[in-house]
Amino acid sequence: MVFCYPVSMTVRIAYLVMYDGSAFNGFSGGKGSVEHVIGRVLSRLNGSPVRLEKASRTDPGVSALMNVVAVDLSHELKIGLINSKLPRQVRVWGAAQVPPSFNPRKAMQRTYIYFSPSMGEDLESMRRAAAVFVGRHDLRNYMIRDGSPTVVEMHEVNVEEINGTISVEFKGRGFRNKMLRKIMHAILMVGRGTLSIDSLRRTIDTEEDIPMPPHQPHGLVLKEVRYENQPSFSIDRAALSYFARYLKGRLTEINAMSASYELMLRGAMDGYWNGDSST
DSSP states (O other): OOOOOOOOOOEEEEEEEEEOGGGSSOSSSSTTSHHHHHHHHHHHHHTSOOOOEESOOOOTTOEEEEEEEEEEESSOOOHHHHHHTSOTTEEEEEEEEOOTTOOTTOOSEEEEEEEEEOSSOOHHHHHHHHHHHSEEEEOGGGSOOSSOOOEEEEEEEEEEEETTEEEEEEEESOOOTTHHHHHHHHHHHHHTTSSOHHHHHTTSSOSSOOOOOOOOSTTEEEEEEEOTTOOOOEEOHHHHHHHHHHHHHHHHHHHHHHHHHHHHHHHHHHTTTTTOTTO
């Protein structure tokens, strides 16, 4: 008698993910992370625990338009079904079946954009500072010392200002923990005249410890991840439309909060009560 045993088959799927970083405690980590939320949903729908691999581990407060995750599933899961179980602050918006060897960490290029309100910074000085980081450099003073390689290749750093907002676009193969936040802090310091270009250069390609503090995380967005053999993602337009509506709602809330903060700030700075407690 011949016995036939069931063969366990899996399919590897890569998903495109966007999320509002202000709602999560970073991409990776505990219950408050994007990874935990997505992994929990995929495990439940898969019928067994799954292991999520990701292109980028963004900090708490950092958002993403296009992060990439890959997971081995017992069967392909539809994007609409996944999104129906996710909180509104995160959406899967693309999917592609990929080879078992596909690793989302092995990207050809990652693009991030940092947004910061203009405070009178000199843009040309910021552009000169940005150019210092382009190329292959030892950036040990711009990372958390966790044993990772300190040499990083930056493809481009572009500085622009539109309607009172400064944007700095970073392109490179990959960046270390807190690296872009620290670089952004340095570029802004040069633009504000509190750090010279010569002093900035001394922090790069050196074994001397001159640690740079990180800029605040809000305003940093992971825009895109590219691969040499780019997966052929099918795009879910409904997911994009849903997230666009969510973002419009958030903008309305933020604009209202901004106006209320302006009022309270003026009152606090102008001595609203004028020492008169009778009103």
